[in-house]
Amino acid sequence: xxxxxxxxxxxxxxxxxxxxxxxxxxxxxxxxxxxxxxxxxxxxxxxxxxxxxxxxxxxxxxxxxxxxxxxxxxxxxxxxxxxxxxxxxxxxxxxxxxxxxxxxxxxxxxxxxxxxxxxxxxxxxxxxxxxxxxxxxxxxxxxxxxxxxxxxxxxxxxxxxxxxxxxxxxxxxxxxxxxxxxxxxxxxxxxxxxxxxxxxxxxxxxxxxxxxxxxxxxxxxxxxxxxxxxxxxxxxxxxxxxxxxxxxxxxxxxxxxxxxxxxxxxxxxxxxxxxxxxxxxxxxxxxxxxxxxxx
Amino acid sequence: xxxxxxxxxxxxxxxxxxxxxxxxxxxxxxxxxxxxxxxxxxxxxxxxxxxxxxxxxxxxxxxxxxxxxxxxxxxxxxxxxxxxxxxxxxxxxxxxxxxxxxxxxxxxxxxxxxxxxxxxxxxxxxxxxxxxxxxxxxxxxxxxxxxxxxxxxxxxxxxxxxxxxxxxxxxxxxxxxxxxxxxxxxxxxxxxxxxxxxxxxxxxxxxxxxxxxxxxxxxxxxxxxxxxxxxxxxxxxxxxxxxxxxxxxxxxxxxxxxxxxxxxxxxxxxxxxxxxxxxxxxxxxxxxxxxxxxxxxxxxxxxxxxxxxxxxxxxxxxxxxxxxxxxxxxxxxxxxxxxxxxxxxxxxxxxxxxxxxxxxxxxxxxxxxxxxxxxxxxxxxxxxxxxxxxxxxxxxxxxxxxxxxxxxxxxxxxxxxxxxxxxxxxxxxxxxxxxxxxxxxxxxxxxxxxxxxxxxxxxxxxxxxxxxxxxxxxxxxxxxxxxxxxxxxxxxxxxxxxxxxxx
Numbered sequence: 001x002x003x004x005x006x007x008x009x010x011x012x013x014x015x016x017x018x019x020x021x022x023x024x025x026x027x028x029x030x031x032x033x034x035x036x037x038x039x040x041x042x043x044x045x046x047x048x049x050x051x052x053x054x055x056x057x058x059x060x061x062x063x064x065x066x067x068x069x070x071x072x073x074x075x076x077x078x079x080x081x082x083x084x085x086x087x088x089x090x091x092x093x094x095x096x097x098x099x100x101x102x103x104x105x106x107x108x109x110x111x112x113x114x115x116x117x118x119x120x121x122x123x124x125x126x127x128x129x130x131x132x133x134x135x136x137x138x139x140x141x142x143x144x145x146x147x148x149x150x151x152x153x154x155x156x157x158x159x160x161x162x163x164x165x166x167x168x169x170x171x172x173x174x175x176x177x178x179x180x181x182x183x184x185x186x187x188x189x190x191x192x193x194x195x196x197x198x199x200x201x202x203x204x205x206x207x208x209x210x211x212x213x214x215x216x217x218x219x220x221x222x223x224x225x226x227x228x229x230x231x232x233x234x235x236x237x238x239x240x241x242x243x244x245x246x247x248x249x250x251x252x253x254x255x256x257x258x259x260x261x262x263x264x265x266x267x268x269x270x271x272x273x274x275x276x277x278x279x280x281x282x283x284x285x286x287x288x289x290x291x292x293x294x295x
Numbered sequence: 296x297x298x299x300x301x302x303x304x305x306x307x308x309x310x311x312x313x314x315x316x317x318x319x320x321x322x323x324x325x326x327x328x329x330x331x332x333x334x335x336x337x338x339x340x341x342x343x344x345x346x347x348x349x350x351x352x353x354x355x356x357x358x359x360x361x362x363x364x365x366x367x368x369x370x371x372x373x374x375x376x377x378x379x380x381x382x383x384x385x386x387x388x389x390x391x392x393x394x395x396x397x398x399x400x401x402x403x404x405x406x407x408x409x410x411x412x413x414x415x416x417x418x419x420x421x422x423x424x425x426x427x428x429x430x431x432x433x434x435x436x437x438x439x440x441x442x443x444x445x446x447x448x449x450x451x452x453x454x455x456x457x458x459x460x461x462x463x464x465x466x467x468x469x470x471x472x473x474x475x476x477x478x479x480x481x482x483x484x485x486x487x488x489x490x491x492x493x494x495x496x497x498x499x500x501x502x503x504x505x506x507x508x509x510x511x512x513x514x515x516x517x518x519x520x521x522x523x524x525x526x527x528x529x530x531x532x533x534x535x536x537x538x539x540x541x542x543x544x545x546x547x548x549x550x551x552x553x554x555x556x557x558x559x560x561x562x563x564x565x566x567x568x569x570x571x572x573x574x575x576x577x578x579x580x581x582x583x584x585x586x587x588x589x590x591x592x593x594x595x596x597x598x599x600x601x602x603x604x605x606x607x608x609x610x611x612x613x614x615x616x617x618x619x620x621x622x623x624x625x626x627x628x629x630x631x632x633x634x635x636x637x638x639x640x641x642x643x644x645x646x647x648x649x650x651x652x653x654x655x656x657x658x659x660x661x662x663x664x665x666x667x668x669x670x671x672x673x674x675x676x677x678x679x680x681x682x683x684x685x686x687x688x689x690x691x692x693x694x695x696x697x698x699x700x701x702x703x704x705x706x707x708x709x710x711x712x713x714x715x716x717x718x719x720x721x722x723x724x725x726x727x728x729x730x731x732x733x734x735x736x737x738x739x740x741x742x743x744x745x746x747x748x749x750x751x752x753x754x755x756x757x758x759x760x761x762x763x764x765x766x767x768x769x770x771x772x773x774x775x776x777x778x779x780x781x782x783x784x785x786x787x788x789x790x791x792x793x794x795x796x797x798x
Contacts, residue, residue: 060658109767111767117660119645163770
């Protein structure tokens with residue numbers, strides 16, 4: 001198997017032997033892979049393959065049963081994510097995430113959503129509210145910077161004119177983009193996106209792909225992506241990890257994964273007759289691709 | 296009156312309407328037989344049963360007529376119903392009725408139906424859809440919110456001037472103090488319920504901690520009010536943190552139940568720790584506040600101290616102390632208000648509101664949820680503690696009786712009725728919940744009936760609270776909105792300003 005770019009550079013995130021059990025159910029079974037800085041790593045797999053569970057382990061919503069999750073910042077700092085309580089993973093290790101079912105602060109304005117994302121920076125500047133209550137200039141300055149950062153990301157996701165809207169009143173696609181902007185406002189080293197293209201039309205998916213490539217290239221951070229929309233995954237990913245029934249079945253660049261028989265089997269089902277006619281076998285990757293795009 | 300012609304009167308489907316009214320009357324009959332019809336009376340021979348069938352008949356008849364009226368409004372005959380309902384209310388008002396209850400039902404029922412009829416005529420439709428009604432109320436709430444920018448200072452000036460108006464007698468000042476105490480408690484609880492979204496059913500516990508802190512410190516150590524005020528706040532905040540640590544990991548209903556339990560625990564400790572707290576007898580002789588430790592509000596001051604009226608060369612009046620207490624609670628309440636308004640614009644306040652909206656998303660953004668919630672709890676508890684020690688010094692006597700669950704419920708009702716998170720809403724709701732029953736004290740028992748009816752009506756018309764409207768704490772495009780989307784349907788605030796003149 002041709003694996004990993006991890007030989008060349010030190011990976012941003014190393015997942016080793018990650019297992020997550022819920023009672024008798026093994027949702028993630030001995031999965032290991034690495035994700036690099038400045039790359040988009042896609043995690044794909046059929047429904048129920050354990051992708052979101054894997055995400056929840058990485059972002060601290062679950063504590064894995066077995067395994068090690070190491071995050072190495074570009075500046076050399078190292079964090080063992082499996083040992084950190086949920087909120088610290090974002091606060092200290094700078095991992096940001098979005099959710100499959102959008103979780104915005106619906107009653108608050110778009111801008112406020114992005115300001116809340118910069119909470120830790122701001123609350124320190126506000127002297128845990130004391131300096132803020134007194135209206136000291138140090139806090140006002142930090143808040144202005146926070147608004148500038150928010151403005152930058154609003155501009156990037158084309159929501160600048162909607163800044164004062166209630167987030168819950170935005171159209172669906174805009175909410176998706178806002179959630180990504182909110183995650184980026186935490187200034188992460190790794191961005192984890194849980195099905196960002198779900199429910200988007202083809203044009204919006206295209207814009208999303210552009211946004212993610214921009215985030216990768218301009219901000220040089222690692223992007224971890226769960227996605228079902230293969231048109232997005234195959235065009236923008238640098239590295240694809242395929243899960244099925246909690247196990248990793250393939251790992252490599254998009255071209256490799258697309259042609260991996262194990263992946264095709266997982267998506268199209270096992271052939272009863274292993275001996276396929278040569279013509280059919282040659283067609284399979286094409287069929288698989290079409291099936292995936294349909295999904 | 297052109298509006299009437301809009302409400303296209305159709306041919307009345309009498310059988311259907313009569314059937315509906317009869318069904319309603321039947322339900323009323325089932326309810327009123329046990330509730331009104333039978334009454335136990337204490338006789339020398341034992342407990343006896345008394346029947347009041349005439350009242351049952353009157354109630355059922357009125358319900359039948361009332362339903363008929365509502366049906367007719369729906370069918371587009373609001374004008375006739377309005378006349379009849381108003382006549383019924385007037386009849387109840389002026390003509391002597393066999394029983395008091397009948398009279399009140401007649402007046403209240405007639406008035407309600409008349410109001411419905413007026414609404415129906417005004418809108419030209421007999422029934423507004425829920426969404427339209429909500430939108431309209433949102434609009435009003437937004438306007439009130441914006442008006443509060445100049446209304447607030449005016450209200451404060453009026454409140455400040457009130458004791459010097461000829462209106463201010465002992466009774467009104469007392470009601471004012473009571474009202475302001477509840478406004479302060481409402482604003483305090485608003486931090487936990489309205490901002491952080493934690494349903495706290497035991498807020499009265501912190502009120503009790505504050506009151507007993509002052510009473511006990513004064514009783515055992517002779518501390519003055521001005522020393523105890525911060526201490527009471529501190530102790531209440533501490534008890535908030537103590538309660539918060541184990542409880543804040545719970546969510547929703549579970550959280551509410553545990554806070555309810557905490558409120559009861561405090562009250563029961565106060566009752567049972569007889570040696571220390573005086574048990575159910577309470578603590579009496581709690582010292583009254585001095586004029587900032589400089590002078591006392593007495594006619595003949597003790598040796599070495601000064602009396603307030605001597606200090607300012609005034610004639611002695613027992614009202615001085617009441618006026619002082621009034622200003623004290625006014626200032627305390629305004630401190631809470633100022634704090635809340637400022638904290639909303641700070642990271643802590645924004646984190647609270649974010650927690651209310653979605654606490655999982657908060658965790659994903661690196662917000663330490665436990666600390667944020669603890670802060671909300673401790674701060675709200677501290678304000679409760681301040682209010683409690685004020686209560687103790689005003690009354691001069693406290694007992695566990697004053698800190699029952701109903702107090703928590705009333706404070707919560709003020710917050711919820713006012714519209715969660717709305718500062719001006721709390722004031723309006725406190726006026727309704729505390730002010731109205733006080734003002735209509737003559738109605739005796741019926742005032743609780745009226746209170747309950749008011750609550751039901753508000754919950755029906757405005758489930759999110761009277762003035763539930765939230766303005767963003769920070770705006771990018773300024774208040775006018777950058778035209779286009781910012782002033783669109785989403786920003787009800789923008790609409791409130793833009794559409795201020797257009798009805």
